[in-house]
Amino acid sequence: MTKHLIDFKDIDNSEAKKLIHFVIEDMQNPINENLSKTVVMKFDEPSTRTKVSFSTASNKLGLYQIDLTKESTSAKKGESLKDELTTLVDLGVDLLVLRTSSDDKKLYENFEEIGIISAGFGKVSHPTQTFVDLSTIISNSEFDYKKPFVFCGDLKHSRVFHSAIELFPKLGIEIGICAPEEFLPENFNTYTIFENINEAIEKSSGLEILRVQKERIDSSENFNLDNFIKNFQLNKEKIDKASERLMILHPMPMNIGIEIDSYAAENFRMQHRKQLSFGISARKIALKYSLGLV
Secondary structure (H helix, E strand, O other), X not given: OOOOEOOOOOOOHHHHHHHHHHHHHHHHOOOOOOOOOEEEEEEOOOOOHXXXXXXXXXXXXXXXXXXXXXXXXHHHHOOOHHHHHHHHHHOOOOEEEEEEOOOOOHHHHOOOOOEEEEEEEOOOXXXXXXXXXXXXXXXXXXXXXXXXXXXXXXXXXXXXHHHHHHHXXXXXXXEEEEOOHHHOOOOXXXXXXXXXXXXXXXXXXXXXXXXXXXXXXXXXXXXXXXHHHHHHOEOHHHHOOOOOOOEEEOOOOOOEOOOEOHHHHOOOOEOHHHHHHOHHHHHXXXXXXXXXXX
């Protein structure tokens, strides 16, 4: 029986640990399979890393892949979401991997006839990136669980952040946040708050630098770029003061000159290429989870 991977509300602490273990294990000892199932990849927003890693994972699992966009389906002619999903089921599709600008997870959660995996829902969901990030962190034997792991930057519009806060605590990792007022998430007082990135660097177990989502920022939000660069940008001056053991993540793509400068982006503390190394395994486990195989 297929199941959704849109968020982590139905995954308990034990299953969370198991899934991350499977990702790390697969990255270290990858195995190709021949599952002979059909998956539709529908990316309605741009993607490089997520799309390529899902497609590669699909190939390595022996899945039959069909690529669609909103421009290539009958949704362009006015077909409803329910009819579109029903059509996929009736045509024998087992899984739908979907990237969409919509924040409405319930539209998909209530449709049980096909397994749906979020490859990025608006600003609310990106579970496979959380698999990538946690695998990167947990595979680091020097990670300090006694200190918070801090997300820095545009938290309000980040689907990476909104998935992370659901799963990180289930693996015993405390969440810290570091952002200007206009980028703070809902219920921000439930997290350890750092006033600026220097404080976060000094007192955290690690950082994830999040891209400023210019395409999602409303003109009424009063984003102050100068203040952001001064207090929240990771740059040469700030990263050179960090411990050599501090791990710094970035889900990519980077906005060089906004949340990070070119020097910091190439610094040895940055782990974005290690994150990429977990990308295919993370999507393999996501696909197998949704097929009910792990």
